[in-house]
Amino acid sequence: MESLLNLLKILTESDIDFVIIGGFAAMIYGSSQVTQDIDLCIAMNPENIEKFRKTLGPYHPVHRMTPQKLSFLKHPEELKGIKNLYVKTDLGVLDILGELPGVGSYSEIASRAIDTEFLGHKVKLVSIDDLIKSKKIVGRPKDHATVLELNVIRERLKK
């Protein structure tokens, strides 16, 4: 059964370093918007992609953008030079980005990220400033609503 909560659980139990970004990060900050997926920023290298394959393996991951829904476990064979991965699993959709366009690379995002906790595991959450910047760049109406909420949340965090 699809459950982003369970998807996050298996990710936090893995040994993969990632930063939660996107709408799911906004929700963790307190946004009331409902999101259908988890977006992560990672150091996009063959070793990390293999870790994702191992972690997601039991949940039948496929490349959701390919018409044939190619298996993430088999494709691509060459793991160098990949920028983003858009994966659908039995637990839900997971978008994995190597950078946040207009905001920074994984190392920059991770250096400004904050630590939070989920089920006893430490997880990295994109900084609220980076999140607001990325949402402004994407610029869809729902992103604008999220930015307005995050502006209020940022004010409250500063108090």
Add this chain to the structure above:
Amino acid sequence: MMQPRLTRAEQEAVDYGIDLNLLLLNLELTVQQRIEQHQRALDMVNELKKNFDRLHGIPPESSQNSD
């Protein structure tokens, strides 16, 4: 009763139609509670969507979307 004066960010959110009270209630929750609450909301949205698709003969895969 006197309403507290809204900050500029709060006023902008309210003007756009954001439910400020709902947002502030979220901030009282722990991270764990926010994630659980979101999952419940998502389950409900997906259930409603599934029922809508079934009633209108829309195949399940074609209605999926994500951020």
